[in-house]
Amino acid sequence: MSLLKRLPRGRTLGVAGAVGALVAGGLILAPMVNASAAAGCRVTYTANQWPGGFTGSIAVTNLGDPVSSWTLGWTFPDAGQKVVQGWSATFAQSGSAVTAKSLDYNGSLATNASTSIGFNGSWTSANPSPSAFTLNGVTCTGSVSTPTPTTQSPTPSKSPSTSPSTSPTPTKSPSTPPQGTTPLAINGQLHVCGVNLCNQYNKAIQLRGMSTHGIQWFASCVNGSSLDALANDWKADLLRIAMYVQEQGYETNPSGFTAQVNNYVDLAEARGMYAIIDFHTLTPGDPNYNLDRAKTFFASVAQRNANKKNVIYEIANEPNGVSWQGIKSYAEQVIPVIRAADPDAIVIVGTRGWSSLGVSDGSSEQEIVSNPVNATNIMYTFHFYAASHKDNYRTVVARAARTLPLFVTEFGTVSATGGGALDLSSTTAWLDLLDQNKISYANWTYSDANESSAAFKPGTCAAGSYTNANSLSESGTYLRNRVRTADNFPTG
Numbered sequence: 001m002s003l004l005k006r007l008p009r010g011r012t013l014g015v016a017g018a019v020g021a022l023v024a025g026g027l028i029l030a031p032m033v034n035a036s037a038a039a040g041c042r043v044t045y046t047a048n049q050w051p052g053g054f055t056g057s058i059a060v061t062n063l064g065d066p067v068s069s070w071t072l073g074w075t076f077p078d079a080g081q082k083v084v085q086g087w088s089a090t091f092a093q094s095g096s097a098v099t100a101k102s103l104d105y106n107g108s109l110a111t112n113a114s115t116s117i118g119f120n121g122s123w124t125s126a127n128p129s130p131s132a133f134t135l136n137g138v139t140c141t142g143s144v145s146t147p148t149p150t151t152q153s154p155t156p157s158k159s160p161s162t163s164p165s166t167s168p169t170p171t172k173s174p175s176t177p178p179q180g181t182t183p184l185a186i187n188g189q190l191h192v193c194g195v196n197l198c199n200q201y202n203k204a205i206q207l208r209g210m211s212t213h214g215i216q217w218f219a220s221c222v223n224g225s226s227l228d229a230l231a232n233d234w235k236a237d238l239l240r241i242a243m244y245v246q247e248q249g250y251e252t253n254p255s256g257f258t259a260q261v262n263n264y265v266d267l268a269e270a271r272g273m274y275a276i277i278d279f280h281t282l283t284p285g286d287p288n289y290n291l292d293r294a295k296t297f298f299a300s301v302a303q304r305n306a307n308k309k310n311v312i313y314e315i316a317n318e319p320n321g322v323s324w325q326g327i328k329s330y331a332e333q334v335i336p337v338i339r340a341a342d343p344d345a346i347v348i349v350g351t352r353g354w355s356s357l358g359v360s361d362g363s364s365e366q367e368i369v370s371n372p373v374n375a376t377n378i379m380y381t382f383h384f385y386a387a388s389h390k391d392n393y394r395t396v397v398a399r400a401a402r403t404l405p406l407f408v409t410e411f412g413t414v415s416a417t418g419g420g421a422l423d424l425s426s427t428t429a430w431l432d433l434l435d436q437n438k439i440s441y442a443n444w445t446y447s448d449a450n451e452s453s454a455a456f457k458p459g460t461c462a463a464g465s466y467t468n469a470n471s472l473s474e475s476g477t478y479l480r481n482r483v484r485t486a487d488n489f490p491t492g
């Protein structure tokens with residue numbers, strides 16, 4: 001959205017929008033909490049503002065009893081202020097009244113716990129300062145109130161307390177036990193937390209799985225039976241769907257490839273696996289060449305898959321021959337398209353030099369650290385091919401992992417050509433590094449291509465013999481052993 005392009009990075013104006021705790025009046029909805037529960041909240045609102053646009057940041061603290069989900073409400077001075085794009089909540093606006101509903105991962109708020117949300121907005125008339133904040137219908141005054149129950153409640157009424165330790169109600173986090181034991185059932189909607197990937201319990205996790213080969217060539221390797229093997233025999237968490245844009249890919253049949261991707265998302269979801277939708281740009285290397293296609297494609301898949309919890313969007317496979325500034329500009333145009341339809345999904349941004357964090361172009365992660373993509377809930381791509389990329393790349397990844405959320409959406413056990421001899425000692429060094437840092441990964445490829453990076457021997461997909469040990473290549477044997485070890489998915 002053009003609004004983002006105008007957002008001055010890091011600019012904080014001391015405007016009227018930058019206010020402290022706001023005391024609300026007006027707009028009080030029916031409380032969604034137990035009528036006898038202690039309720040109360042405190043809101044801090046800050047803004048960056050410029051003619052026509054603003055960014056609002058809201059920190060809300062629950063002063064009452066624990067809640068398992070929340071709706072934050074407020075009013076603008078009039079209907080001339082609009083939320084254009086928000087994050088960390090689902091936003092709705094009617095006239096001057098706005099609601100922001102919690103997402104799965106941030107719905108639980110213990111007593112005295114805080115959470116932050118934000119949005120980009122536009123304004124045409126009055127100063128866009130919101131007021132009358134409510135949390136689950138209770139006005140945020142900065143103190144606690146206990147409504148008098150009108151009927152005898154089986155739950156004993158508690159005296160208001162701001163101390164979590166005195167609350168007799170245990171904090172409900174997680175709110176519901178996982179239904180089932182698949183990676184998706186346990187972890188639910190993912191989000192980025194600091195430099196990590198976090199599950200619905202806000203715990204850092206690592207996803208391990210496989211990438212398809214180009215789906216224009218190896219569709220025969222992606223079906224219910226092959227994905228049963230990936231989920232149950234390999235015990236993988238993740239399927240990356242590599243949809244080439246060129247090379248007889250998306251550009252030749254947009255609706256056909258979009259439908260194929262959506263079908264694979266469903267197959268992965270049904271087996272409890274996450275799915276990365278990979279917009280597999282490669283040649284030409286400047287993703288801006290495909291900007292219009294990316295917007296069309298992601299608007300469609302994000303809308304179609306918005307209610308699914310297993311989808312992660314990878315917006316450009318391997319930018320090459322393009323500056324970081326060019327990649328960042330592309331990302332800042334594609335991400336809002338995704339967010340408009342699917343606000344809570346993670347987006348992964350490719351990096352310079354074939355997603356080498358710039359290293360293959362003689363640069364480093366520093367160009368990203370000092371000029372990050374202006375968006376939240378995003379990660380950055382790193383790719384390696386173990387026989388080609390060794391210690392100097394590992395040094396950068398080990399360092400970058402302390403500052404940037406990284407996702408290895410593609411790597412090979414072989415050379416960067418996708419063929420040649422395996423280098424299993426380099427592969428092991430890489431995967432140990434990724435494990436230590438809980439960096440998620442997908443291996444190239446879950447296919448029977450006639451190249452050493454493929455996990456299966458040629459002919460496997462036509463035969464459908466995915467669980468036959470003789471079908472595995474040397475690379476596939478190594479990866480299956482590595483991926484099928486027990487996951488560490490904390491739930492408490």
Ligand code: IDC
Pocket residue numbers: 247282317318354383385410416417418419444449451453
């Ligand atoms: C390779 C395939 C190969 C295909 C080639 C061109 O293995 O069969 O002919 O692409 O489409 C990447 C790319 C990935 C490459 C892979 C191996 O993301 O598309 O696949 N690789 O060369 N980056 C580094 C290596």
